[in-house]
Each structure stands twice: as structure tokens, then as C-alpha cells.
Amino acid sequence: MVRIVTDSSSLYTVDEGEKAGIVSIPLCISIGEKHFRDLTIPAEEFIEDIKAGGIPTSSQPPIGEVLDVYERFAEDDIVHISLADGLSGAYQTACAAKSMAEHGERITVLNTETLCGPHRYLVECARDMAEAGRSAEEIIAMVKEKMKHTKSYLIPQDFAFLKRGGRLSPTVAMVGSLLNLKPIMTLARGGRSLDKFGVGRTMNGALKNIFKQMKKDLVGAQDILYIVHGGVQKEAERIRDMVSAEFPGIDIRIHLLSHAFITHGGPGCIALQHVRK
DSSP: OOOEEEEEEGGHHHHHHHHTTTTEEEEEETTTTTTEESSSSSSHHHHHHHHHTOOOEEEEEOHHHHHHHHHHHSEEEEEEEOOOOOOOHHHHHHHHHHHHHHHHGEEEEEEOOEEEEEEHHHHHHHHHHHHHOOOOHHHHHHHHHTTTTTTEEOOSSOHHHHHHHHHOOOOHHHHHHHOOEEEEEEOOSSOOOOOOOESSSSHHHHHHHHHHHHHHHOSSTEEEEEEEESSSSHHHHHHHHHHHSSTTTTTEEEEEEHHHHHHOTTOOOEEEEEEOO
């Protein structure tokens, strides 16, 4: 049997993952005196803590916990589908745990080079194949192929979060804030970093820039478009309607970001991510 393991970048809580046939290991979050695991407290509470002046940080799961998961399924093949290596230490932690496991030769750790929506889709596809009795090798080949056909864009509402995380230079952050611009960041090929894609004067202007690139990339009904957001459901729904008008037939899915990614994108941030079915 093949076991599918992932982390909370997939937007699965521990309980949701268990019900879905997936083992989801949550990232670690700290804000002020609070220390908790990703997706374990209401997003509204977390966002209120940020608005009250708290500065959140995130980190990878403890290596001992990852190793415990591996040992729990010592008789099975394990495919651990991790978020992008460049955005978290979760991948390296999983690799270290694999090297410590007694049955490490039966564990494969995959760096998906992506996060959130597409990450979730890769995990679900892997789970479906595992339940259908496919081999670890077949699942790994599928994930690697689908990884080639995904792209992510982030529109933060506050430059400070990207600046603190080293995603923008202080000068760019200051000028952008003064001019009230909407920056657009894109996940670099290979998932090593967030790169500047462009700017818009307004949210709609930023979205139009993204739509233009999506059309160049021939995004359409054969893709899934994830709209993931930092606590702004109504804005996500408005964007969904805009996407539907621009890309008839596309499969659109809205999700709330996990605490770990609100930490870096800030409350109110919006990400558009597409992946080929």
C-alpha cells in the first residue's frame, strides 16, 4: 500500500486529511505569546491578532513528528508531497527524517515546487492513485509531470509582510506603499522564491495583468484555477466572477489560506494559482 503524506500547505487540517486518506503534518506558527500549529485556530482570531500588532512567524514541523509518521507506516511505501523547498524548511526536514527512518528506502520525498491550491491538487491526485492501487513509482511520475503545468500569482494588500519576509527590498516596499500600488508576485520556476511579476494601480488592474499572462499561457477549461485568500471571502467571490467571464468553462475553487501563508502574504492577500488537470 502507498501512503500519501503532506503538510498544511495543502490546506488540509490533520482531521480533514485523515478523512480524505491523507496524512497532513501542520507547520508551526508563532505570534506574540501564542505558539500553535497551522490551521488549528480560527483564521479570524489569527487575523485579529495581526491587526492588534502581532508579528507572526512560521516554521517547519518538528523532525521527530515527521519521523513518527514514517515509522507509523513502516510496512508501506510512503510518498511525502512537500511544499516548495524555497518557501519553507519542510522539505529539508522531511528529507532528514527519511535518512533517519529504518525503512528510508521505501520513502520518497517530493519537492512540489509549489504551494497551496496546486499543492492540494497534487496531493489529491496522488491519493486517488494510491486508492486505485497504483504503485509509488507511478504516483511519483504523475506528480512530477503535473508539477510542470502550474503557476502562482500573489497580490498582497500590505507590502510590510513581503518586506519582512525578504520578498521585496525596503525601497520598493516604501515606494509601493506611498503610491498605493498593487504589487503582483509570482512563484519563480522551481519554487525557490517569489519574484516580482508586475504592479497595478488597482486590484482590477493587477488582475487584468494576470489574466493577460494566463491567456498567453493558454489557460482554460483544461485547468483548475484556485483563488486562495487571507480572510476576504467576498473579494475572492468577486474575482471568481471576473475569472469566469474571462475564461469560460474553467474550474474555479476558492480556499482560505492557511495561517502560514497569511503570515507571509498578510491579511487580505489574494493568490491566483492554476494547474493543469
